[in-house]
Amino acid sequence: MAPISPERRRFLENGFRAAAGAACAGLVIGLLGERARALPPTALRPPGALPEDAFLSACVRCGLCVRDCPYDTLRLADLLDGPAAGTPYFIAREVPCEMCEDIPCLAACPTGALDPALTDIAQARMGLAVLIDQETCLNWQGLRCDVCYRVCPLIDEAITLEMQPNPRTGVHALFIPTVHSEACTGCGKCERACVLEEAAIKVLPLAIAKGELGAHYRWGWKEKEKAGQPLVEGIIDLPDRAPPGALPGGRSEP
Amino acid sequence: MSLAPRLPERPGAEAVAAKGWLAAHRWLLLRRASQIFFLALFLTGPWFGVWITKGTLASSLTLGILPLSDPFIELQSLLGGHLPTLTAITGALIVLAAYLLVGGRAYCSWVCPINPVTDAAHWLHRRLGFSKGWQPRRTTRLWLLGLALLGSAVTGTVFWEFVNPVTIFHRTLVYGLAGGWFVILAIFLFDLVVSRRGWCSHLCPVGAFYGQLNRFALLKVSARGRAACDNCMDCFAVCPEPHVITPALRGTGPDGSPVIRHFDCTNCARCIDVCAKDVFGFAIRSDRSEVSVRPHLAPES
Ligand code: SF4
Ligand code: SF4
Ligand code: SF4
Ligand code: SF4
Numbered sequence: 412m413a414p415i416s417p418e419r420r421r422f423l424e425n426g427f428r429a430a431a432g433a434a435c436a437g438l439v440i441g442l443l444g445e446r447a448r449a450l451p452p453t454a455l456r457p458p459g460a461l462p463e464d465a466f467l468s469a470c471v472r473c474g475l476c477v478r479d480c481p482y483d484t485l486r487l488a489d490l491l492d493g494p495a496a497g498t499p500y501f502i503a504r505e506v507p508c509e510m511c512e513d514i515p516c517l518a519a520c521p522t523g524a525l526d527p528a529l530t531d532i533a534q535a536r537m538g539l540a541v542l543i544d545q546e547t548c549l550n551w552q553g554l555r556c557d558v559c560y561r562v563c564p565l566i567d568e569a570i571t572l573e574m575q576p577n578p579r580t581g582v583h584a585l586f587i588p589t590v591h592s593e594a595c596t597g598c599g600k601c602e603r604a605c606v607l608e609e610a611a612i613k614v615l616p617l618a619i620a621k622g623e624l625g626a627h628y629r630w631g632w633k634e635k636e637k638a639g640q641p642l643v644e645g646i647i648d649l650p651d652r653a654p655p656g657a658l659p660g661g662r663s664e665p
Numbered sequence: 666m667s668l669a670p671r672l673p674e675r676p677g678a679e680a681v682a683a684k685g686w687l688a689a690h691r692w693l694l695l696r697r698a699s700q701i702f703f704l705a706l707f708l709t710g711p712w713f714g715v716w717i718t719k720g721t722l723a724s725s726l727t728l729g730i731l732p733l734s735d736p737f738i739e740l741q742s743l744l745g746g747h748l749p750t751l752t753a754i755t756g757a758l759i760v761l762a763a764y765l766l767v768g769g770r771a772y773c774s775w776v777c778p779i780n781p782v783t784d785a786a787h788w789l790h791r792r793l794g795f796s797k798g799w800q801p802r803r804t805t806r807l808w809l810l811g812l813a814l815l816g817s818a819v820t821g822t823v824f825w826e827f828v829n830p831v832t833i834f835h836r837t838l839v840y841g842l843a844g845g846w847f848v849i850l851a852i853f854l855f856d857l858v859v860s861r862r863g864w865c866s867h868l869c870p871v872g873a874f875y876g877q878l879n880r881f882a883l884l885k886v887s888a889r890g891r892a893a894c895d896n897c898m899d900c901f902a903v904c905p906e907p908h909v910i911t912p913a914l915r916g917t918g919p920d921g922s923p924v925i926r927h928f929d930c931t932n933c934a935r936c937i938d939v940c941a942k943d944v945f946g947f948a949i950r951s952d953r954s955e956v957s958v959r960p961h962l963a964p965e966s
């Protein structure tokens with residue numbers, strides 16, 4: 412093999428050095444970026460925000476959404492806040508989203524990181540409220556706090572009070588605050604309003620708050636309704652056996 | 666680089682003697698005024714409630730109608746897989762057009778909030794007589810530019826924005842954050858102690874991006890009075906990218922033109938200020954005319 416001339420060697424060495432340096436820098440930035448992808452669960456994106464992966468390529472960190480939020484709900488992430496530096500977020504327990512009808516934050520976004528396809532704020536899905544601690548929620552103990560229910564902008568749609576017997580007293584009722592994912596926008600007003608030191612109801616990112624059925628899974632009764640008849644013919648209904656008084660209405664199997 | 670005569674210790678002293686202090690600092694003062702002006706546009710809102718420009722250098726809205734977006738950031742966003750809205754594209758095109766007129770790296774000298782910081786570091790560096798320190802090749806920034814674009818495409822993010830000191834500092838000022846101050850301190854110390862003119866003249870890919878626009882930009886600095894040059898080397902001493910001067914001043918470029926064609930030139934015009942012989946002046950890129958010496962009278966009294 413012909414010996415490499417000194418100039419050519421220097422040229423190759425310089426190129427190699429620069430490429431290796433850039434690769435190192437890329438690795439560090441890439442790791443930072445990966446960390447930013449895991450949004451802290453308390454940090455909620457503004458209404459209409461694209462899913463986190465798409466959001467990170469769309470948001471240019473200009474803060475125009477922050478500026479046009481009349482309630483100072485939104486803020487830009489500082490370097491160590493957790494969300495990617497410069498991206499907008501809010502903490503429901505501090506300042507929740509007031510669900511402005513004209514969605515000024517979204518109207519201000521120049522890039523489409525807040526998706527202009529969202530025109531009805533009730534369709535926003537910033538997260539999902541979850542009554543996360545039954546052991547401290549006052550309503551779960553049989554008291555009538557009801558605050559999270561009362562403050563919900565979509566009262567009786569996003570959150571309802573479901574009555575059930577109070578087994579502690581045996582004569583009273585529990586009014587259980589119950590969130591419905593088909594209506595809850597994740598605005599966070601319930602979390603903000605919860606009277607406890609630490610809220611018992613919290614808005615979580617949808618990915619954390621929601622379960623997901625296996626793709627193969629079917630609810631038998633729904634399939635039955637769809638088909639208009641039992642899916643399997645000739646199932647024998649055996650008599651249910653239970654101790655007296657255990658069945659609803661104090662019935663026992665005849 | 667082998668510059669035959671040593672670089673002067675106090676560049677510009679001769680120009681001050683020949684033209685007076687003000688004339689020898691005219692462009693520098695204008696440039697600082699411009700940097701303050703562009704920052705003030707963004708700060709009157711949060712500070713005094715008078716909203717002129719909302720947003721940051723990444724994307725902004727002026728007087729409620731004029732959208733401006735950073736084309737480098739929009740390009741990364743596009744490569745990251747997001748199709749920006751018409752507003753963002755319009756804003757980026759306006760900015761592109763503006764810098765194609767006034768010179769791409771005019772962004773560096775006249776707008777970028779990091780420039781006063783690295784200029785201050787350089788001033789102190791010279792005052793303290795520090796040595797050059799680590800000098801990565803000036804092409805390193807092109808590699809980092811490539812990295813920013815490639816990284817965006819591979820990770821599906823606006824890659825450089827995870828670390829971009831320019832927008833981090835701007836955001837810190839405009840939104841009253843804290844983190845950016847540490848980044849600025851790091852850049853200042855890096856330029857002061859580790860590497861002379863390290864950030865802006867060797868590493869920053871934002872400057873490198875705007876430098877690419879310089880390949881086509883209209884407004885240039887020309888060494889049109891180069892016949893009068895007496896080799897005082899003051900321009901080389903003040904220029905953040907001294908390698909751009911030689912081809913124009915010595916006529917060693919491919920066509921011997923006196924125009925500074927190299928895309929690294931920031932149009933800062935400091936060379937115009939410090940030249941006692943008035944060799945330099947602004948010109949459009951095709952203007953190859955040269956002027957003869959216009960001797961200065963010493964300022965009265
Ligand atoms: S909908 Fe209104 S309150 Fe909620 S983040 Fe947007 S501007 Fe702020
Ligand atoms: S206005 Fe849009 S691009 Fe700007 S910070 Fe908010 S979400 Fe990001
Ligand atoms: S977050 Fe709470 S207050 Fe807001 S819509 Fe959902 S349940 Fe209602
Ligand atoms: S090189 Fe980078 S940091 Fe320096 S002035 Fe230009 S854009 Fe700003």
Ligand code: SF4
Binds near residue numbers: 904910929935936
């Ligand atoms: S050549 Fe002149 S205008 Fe260009 S960067 Fe150097 S000092 Fe500034």
